[in-house]
Amino acid sequence: MSLLSSSRVAARSLPQELLVACLHTSVPLFAYRSAGSSGAAPSHSRLVKDLKPSDPSGKLKVAPKFERDHAPHYGKRDTRGEEYQSNKHKRPVRREEFRKPIKVSETKDLPQALKLSGGPSRKPKFVNPLSEDFDISKPAVPTPRERAFASPPLLEGLLESLHDVLGPDAEATPIQALALEHILSAEPRTAGERAQYHQWLLASETGSGKSIAYLLPVLQDLKLAEMHNIPRRIDDPSVQRRAINPRALVLAPTHELSRQLSGFAKELLHNVKLRVLCASQANTPSRKRVSASKMAEAVVDAADGEVELSSEIIMRPEAQPRPVDLLVGTPSKVLELARGRGWDYEQEGGDSKPRRKITVGEPQMSLADIEWVVVDEADILLDPDFQEATRMILADISAARGHPVPFEPEFKLPSADAKRKPTPTPIHYPFNLVLTSATIPSALAAYIAQFHPSLTRLASPQLHKLPPTLKTEHFAWTGGNRDADIEHRLRRVWYEDLQNRTSADAPLSKVLVFCNKTARVENLGAYLKEKGIANVALTSASNVRKLGSNHHLDGFLRVRRADEDVPATDVDSTSASPAPGEENASSATVAPAATAATSMEQLKDIPHVMITTSLLSRGLDFAPDVKHVFIVDEPRNMIDFLHRAGRSGRAGEAGKVVVFGKSKGRGSEKTRVVKRKVGALKA
Numbered sequence: 001m002s003l004l005s006s007s008r009v010a011a012r013s014l015p016q017e018l019l020v021a022c023l024h025t026s027v028p029l030f031a032y033r034s035a036g037s038s039g040a041a042p043s044h045s046r047l048v049k050d051l052k053p054s055d056p057s058g059k060l061k062v063a064p065k066f067e068r069d070h071a072p073h074y075g076k077r078d079t080r081g082e083e084y085q086s087n088k089h090k091r092p093v094r095r096e097e098f099r100k101p102i103k104v105s106e107t108k109d110l111p112q113a114l115k116l117s118g119g120p121s122r123k124p125k126f127v128n129p130l131s132e133d134f135d136i137s138k139p140a141v142p143t144p145r146e147r148a149f150a151s152p153p154l155l156e157g158l159l160e161s162l163h164d165v166l167g168p169d170a171e172a173t174p175i176q177a178l179a180l181e182h183i184l185s186a187e188p189r190t191a192g193e194r195a196q197y198h199q200w201l202l203a204s205e206t207g208s209g210k211s212i213a214y215l216l217p218v219l220q221d222l223k224l225a226e227m228h229n230i231p232r233r234i235d236d237p238s239v240q241r242r243a244i245n246p247r248a249l250v251l252a253p254t255h256e257l258s259r260q261l262s263g264f265a266k267e268l269l270h271n272v273k274l275r276v277l278c279a280s281q282a283n284t285p286s287r288k289r290v291s292a293s294k295m296a297e298a299v300v301d302a303a304d305g306e307v308e309l310s311s312e313i314i315m316r317p318e319a320q321p322r323p324v325d326l327l328v329g330t331p332s333k334v335l336e337l338a339r340g341r342g343w344d345y346e347q348e349g350g351d352s353k354p355r356r357k358i359t360v361g362e363p364q365m366s367l368a369d370i371e372w373v374v375v376d377e378a379d380i381l382l383d384p385d386f387q388e389a390t391r392m393i394l395a396d397i398s399a400a401r402g403h404p405v406p407f408e409p410e411f412k413l414p415s416a417d418a419k420r421k422p423t424p425t426p427i428h429y430p431f432n433l434v435l436t437s438a439t440i441p442s443a444l445a446a447y448i449a450q451f452h453p454s455l456t457r458l459a460s461p462q463l464h465k466l467p468p469t470l471k472t473e474h475f476a477w478t479g480g481n482r483d484a485d486i487e488h489r490l491r492r493v494w495y496e497d498l499q500n501r502t503s504a505d506a507p508l509s510k511v512l513v514f515c516n517k518t519a520r521v522e523n524l525g526a527y528l529k530e531k532g533i534a535n536v537a538l539t540s541a542s543n544v545r546k547l548g549s550n551h552h553l554d555g556f557l558r559v560r561r562a563d564e565d566v567p568a569t570d571v572d573s574t575s576a577s578p579a580p581g582e583e584n585a586s587s588a589t590v591a592p593a594a595t596a597a598t599s600m601e602q603l604k605d606i607p608h609v610m611i612t613t614s615l616l617s618r619g620l621d622f623a624p625d626v627k628h629v630f631i632v633d634e635p636r637n638m639i640d641f642l643h644r645a646g647r648s649g650r651a652g653e654a655g656k657v658v659v660f661g662k663s664k665g666r667g668s669e670k671t672r673v674v675k676r677k678v679g680a681l682k683a
């Protein structure tokens with residue numbers, strides 16, 4: 001069965017909202033099957049309690065507990081206009097302290113940005129202010145080098161960019177420290193015959209920095225391979241070169257997440273030149289300076305047929321070969337690039353149905369050079385219903401690299417509940433594989449046990465917990481109009497902001513409201529608009545999603561330097577120059593200043609509320625001023641809840657999740673159950 005046809009079978013059991021999401025992203029995102037007749041939750045919505053590998057060759061590493069010094073917004077102002085403070089009693093980390101000299105003779109003549117930090121030219125400088133009173137012949141309190149992103153050493157340029165992004169005193173989070181220890185290498189992993197490929201799982205709570213945890217090792221390895229002139233397979237005349245020949249691939253479940261991740265990777269490459277391409281950017285003119293409210297209007301206009309929107313997200317790399325090191329995209333987009341547009345429609349039909357006439361496009365991408373594959377949100381992309389596209393890509397890459405692996409399109413994952421554990425059938429891919437997720441459902445654990453028994457599991461102690469800085473509140477419906485209750489609670493957010501702020505220009509908080517159904521999103525959006533609360537109501541079917549950029553999330557997503565206006569030369573230095581069909585990194589979003597209200601009146605015009613479904617619950621890094629998440633419909637399961645709630649309280653920032661429910665009468669028992677379950681997730 002083809003990918004699309006299997007998706008359709010699965011989609012039949014999905015609510016309309018999710019079905020539309022599947023069709024628009026081409027990758028079905030979230031399958032919420034109702035519990036079976038036994039009443040037990042399906043294995044993909046049940047979290048595993050134990051990550052221990054059953055196979056003795058597998059490893060489990062859990063990071064020690066760790067308190068963050070301060071959030072990355074340190075130095076910025078909060079809603080009261082006060083500057084966020086770092087933890088004063090903690091001495092700031094001095095990067096020099098963690099650098100031990102290492103031997104990297106090859107890098108001697110390189111520009112500073114490409115030298116490994118802590119190389120021989122930089123002696124560690126240890127300055128202890130208490131040196132006159134204490135014997136410091138032995139190090140005082142040795143702080144782990146990993147915390148300073150110094151073990152193994154990062155390329156100077158990567159370290160500089162990292163500090164530009166996170167602040168000069170940034171410390172690695174537990175999952176990052178583990179990832180650096182186990183995945184990062186100071187030598188290219190791909191060096192000649194010594195190439196050995198590994199598999200890892202990164203499992204840690206939402207907002208704990210998993211993107212950096214995998215991007216740093218991947219980017220460093222790509223750069224080192226380039227610096228050491230490791231030959232590429234496509235240099236071999238017998239291997240077919242295509243328009244795009246990436247060396248690493250990041251798979252993400254939505255176009256929105258792909259765009260944000262590729263922007264982030266570009267930012268980390270500000271000083272170290274590598275080329276990043278996002279497969280989910282359209283050939284649309286820059287929509288810089290278009291605010292989220294304008295985009296929201298566009299949805300309405302589009303519904304009236306007044307605004308012509310591009311009909312689909314499509315990247316046209318045309319035929320010119322162009323250097324790409326890292327490609328980020330959804331599995332369906334990647335398959336389309338690798339196999340040719342419309343590749344799966346050929347398999348449609350059968351004896352009883354007529355065959356659809358489809359033109360199959362030429363493949364645009366060669367997979368032969370791919371040394372790294374990251375599967376972000378792996379529990380979705382390897383979900384029993386939708387793993388087919390993901391595994392198909394992994395199998396295609398293996399074949400292109402000359403080491404085919406077995407691939408059954410109609411594959412049945414062994415039941416996670418089976419009494420007798422099936423014998424593992426390990427798959428050894430000819431590339432490094434990193435799976436990441438904030439939630440490890442039993443289905444993913446079973447998948448790993450079956451195919452990757454010796455994979456190294458790297459986990460944070462907070463896994464399957466809410467971020468520690470995220471408060472929870474349970475709001476009881478009054479029994480009247482629910483939309484009015486939501487409006488009331490929203491106004492309380494801003495009232496409290498105004499009461500507590502210390503400067504008149506402190507911006508008001510933004511709120512993300514999660515509903516379960518498209519119709520609910522639209523109705524609530526219309527109600528709030530009528531009440532003078534500008535909002536962006538976004539569903540998988542919204543036409544703005546087809547524009548090929550993340551402008552529809554402007555003002556809500558975290559703004560990165562790569563997203564802001566930067567001169568063209570700057571952009572060129574961080575990423576490949578835009579191909580036909582690819583947007584320039586500088587045009588990725590609008591400046592946030594114009595999107596922040598400081599008074600209640602401005603809330604009529606500047607959206608401070610985004611209403612959506614689970615579509616936006618995965619992976620997206622929302623701005624620190626998204627301080628509240630409202631969960632107005634009963635969460636479908638706790639995995640969904642963790643991801644929705646986790647859009648706030650990220651990276652040590654303050655946040656609150658407000659869960660709406662009934663306090664009395666019919667349905668109140670369900671609310672009590674939810675309350676208990678949410679309580680159990682608290683850090």
Ligand SMILES: Nc1ncnc2c1ncn2[C@@H]1O[C@H](COP(=O)(O)OP(=O)(O)OP(=O)(O)O)[C@@H](O)[C@H]1O
Pocket residue numbers: 070071072166170171172173176204205206207208209210211212437438558618619620621646650651
């Ligand atoms: N070491 C660090 N110190 C401070 N902030 C950090 C650090 N690492 C990452 N961050 C910031 O934390 C935020 C969340 O990171 P990221 O999106 O990678 O989290 P995540 O674990 O992938 O979350 P999710 O599970 O929701 O996808 C980002 O804004 C990132 O810049």
